[in-house]
Amino acid sequence: MVKYKYTLGIFCACLLFTICLYPYLPNYLAVHWNESGEPNEFVTKQVVVFIIPFFVVLLYGLAYVVSHHIYKFNGDHHVIIMGFIRNVTVFILFIHMLILFINLENVISFQTGLTIGISVFLFMLSKGFKKRKEAEEEPMKLQKIRLFSRRIFQMMACIILFSLFLNLRWGFYFLISAISCGSILFMLCILYSYIIESYET
Structure with missing residues (x-):
């Protein structure tokens, strides 16, 4: 999982790059591409530049309110949820910067x-299923399921990279x-x- 301080650093760096790139961006930015890789939908650069940072702040604000005032997660669940959000x-933020650089x-x-980003994202998610030191009392079956889930995400991260060797249309389907x-x-x-956890409890 990506630690909080690293996420904050990445967010600040992306925000700084966005501000620096803003004067050099065209007034309308491509946000959607067809099967041939040609842009077919455009949005004003003000919307593209500010919507993602606003959404990130809103996401963290919502997660804070839910975890502290609506449903208080225990320690393990809180780590998993916040790690997923990070x-x-x-x-x-990667998609945000990708769109800016493609338009520039x-x-x-x-x-x-996007394919490379999804592969890295899935690999990062797989890190969340590694065995924790405080979970030594977890049943052996659940430990195996955790390991199997980790392998699933790692396998997905590797397999989707094969779509890079296909043309855009078949690569998308793959x-x-x-x-x-x-x-x-x-x-x-x-x-x-x-089912296993319910049966054992």
Whole structure:
């Protein structure tokens, strides 16, 4: 998981880069690309530049309110939830900077950058399933499920990189298929762990 101080540093760095790049950006930025990699939807640069930082602040504010005033998570759950939010934050900031750099100088296709970003994001998520020292009393079956879940995300992170060797259309289909199959496996794993935990308690 990405630690809080690293997330804050990445957010500040992205915000600083965004402010520096703002005068050099065109008035309308591409935010969607077709199967051929050509932009077909544009939005004003004010919206693109400020919507992601605002969304990140809103996400953290909502997470703070929920975890401290609505539903108080215990220590382990709080670490997992906040770690997931930090990973999502870093991924969103990556997409934000990718869009800005593509509009500034088209050196890479959006789908290629997105594929690499998703692969790194899934690998970061897999770190959240590693065994913790304080969870030594966890049943052996749940430990195996945790390990299996970690392997699922690592496998997804590696497999979707193969879509980089395909053309944009088939690469997109391969990317969606890999994520869908991995998500189904993960949901089945969660369901099985819930049944095991309920049975043992």
